[in-house]
Amino acid sequence: PADDTTMFIFGASGDLVKRLLVPSLYNLDRDGLLDQGMTIVGVDIAEHDDESFRKHLKDFIADKAADKHAEGGGQELDEEHWQDFARRIHYLQGDFTESNVFEQIKGHIEQADSDNALFYCATAPRFFGDIAEGLGKADLMQEGDNRYRRLVVEKPFGHDLESAKALNAQLLEVMKEEQIYRIDHFLGKETVQNILVARFANVLFEPFWNNHYIDHIQITAAETVGVEQRGSFYEKSGAMRDMVPNHLFQLLAMIAIEPPAAFGADALRSEKAKVLGALRPWPRDEVRKNSVRGQYRAGQLNNDDVPGYRDEPNVAEDSNTETYVAMKMMVDNWRWVNVPFYLRTGKRLSARDTEIAICFKPAPYAQFRGTDVERTASNWLIIQIQPNEGMWFDFQAKRPGPELEMDTVKMGFAYKDFFDLPAATGYETLIYDCLTGDQMLFQRVDTIENSWRAVQPFLDAWAEDDSVEGYDAGSEGPQSAHDLLGRDGREWHKIGEVTGPGVA
Ligand code: BG6
DSSP: OOOOOEEEEETTTSHHIIIIIHHHHHHHHHTTOSOTTOEEEEEESSOOOHHHHHHHHHHHHHHHHHHHHHTTOSOOOOHHHHHHHHTTEEEEEOOTTSHHHHHHHHHHHHHSSOOOEEEEEOSOGGGHHHHHHHHHHTTTTOOBTTBOEEEEEOSOOOSSHHHHHHHHHHHHHHSOGGGEEEOOGGGGSHHHHHHHHHHHSOSSSGGGOSTTTEEEEEEEEEOSOOOTTOHHHHHHHHHHHHHIIIIIHHHHHHHHOOOOSSSSHHHHHHHHHHHHHTBOOOOHHHHGGGEEEEEEESEEETTEEEOOGGGSTTOOTTOOOOSEEEEEEOBOSTTTTTOOEEEEEESSBSSOEEEEEEEEOOOSSOOSTTSSOSSOOOOEEEEEEESSOEEEEEEEEEESSSSOEEEEEEEEEEHHHHOOOOSOOSHHHHHHHHHHTOOTTSBOHHHHHHHHHHHHHHHHHHHHOOOOEEEETTBSOOHHHHHHHHTTTOOOOOTTOOOSTTOO
16 A cells, blocks of 8 residues: 555545545545555635535535446445545645645644645645645645655646746745646546557557558547536636647657656656657647637537537636637657647537547558559557547458458457456546656656647637637537548548447
8 A cells, every 4th residue: 555644635625526536535445555544634715524524525425326326337335435434534624825724734744643745736726826835835845754745736737838837836946846746637547558558568569650651640539528517617728728738638648759768757758748849839820720729509419409608607608718629730750750640629529539540551552453442541540548448450351252342340459358447537546646656647847838838829829819610519520620631631530430349
């Protein structure tokens, strides 16, 4: 198990804590990965004592587990284990913009068996700076021979390059980079971590993984949900800030990095920083041509009518916030010259589908002249992140019969055929890594800033012209997104279409 520590969660009464953080801690506890003495202290302004805070968490988690169980998935909450786990949880009421709360935290640590502390910012981003400052002033980030002090920061990490730099500077004033854990929950997904294993534990892929054999790469994160109850947050964020410099660029980095010289946090993150630093920042006048900004209109999903974005709660009637973005990115380095990376993400699309589609170049010589396939079709490798986790490879085979005809067929690996994907939130690994001091899956100062640098030209251009193109909820996104690839003689891989062996 991880070393004994006290974990302080700022913003404890918020959504993330009951939906993801506490359930992950519960799962880690179930698997015997938490130290017996470890305590979890929720810090927030809402009124609670230990008992009412535990009840608030338990009611939500038990209801959710029961609903899932009723739908035929997962277990109901184990009462006995919950009681055992809940003894770890405490509550400290306070305003983290005031110094008093940090003095109380200090008192708490002095009473604890261990001097270690993990501070987790699960608050609105505007508090991150105040929290870091408060921790610094109260001398809470000083490490010693036998104690660590770490800070976990949720996204969004800044809202543009300048604010991300300012936030980094503010954190680095009171702590070292080695103490900062900037979370990107996509990196907690097994299928995302598996990209590295697929690439670097096999000889098969790497020889083809470059501009000689790859035509282009598509990265898609399509969602069927709308903005749900997060209208006021989303209005300020939009799809670009919400998904691109973090989740999509992390997927891109996993695909595009050079093999790290060592399997360690810094070696890996240095490679990521290089690749993200090689993303071409489009000149302002080329942004529109290389991107699409969309917003969903009312439409139908799974036979239900769903409202348009502008009719969602806490969204302005004339809002021009984008709920969809597609873009073409170039990685200006030796390996990826002339290989476009097309990225797209959006809400209220036709299917939930996070995938990386790698399109290889056609065979160099059309050997089979006179057949129905004059020009050999491309090979595709589809890495399906979620749902239907797995990898599928399209290739050509001869159709049986006296005439030489070809068809595209598939080889596939579905996780569920080989592994049990444990019931997990995706946060377990990340929290465990914070507790054991492994920064491999966390963003470093330079990966954050390089990502914002590549996104900044889009934000600047859209600040001048924020027009959005409508798309129907339940569709595959705006027409211009199809044109973006069409102009290059390419097509998007169909959203939600993964077929092949082992697909549910
Ligand atoms: C979050 C975004 O970071 O990622 C959400 O804020 C989005 O808007 C979510 O829905 C997607 O994550 P997942 O794990 O459901 O694909």
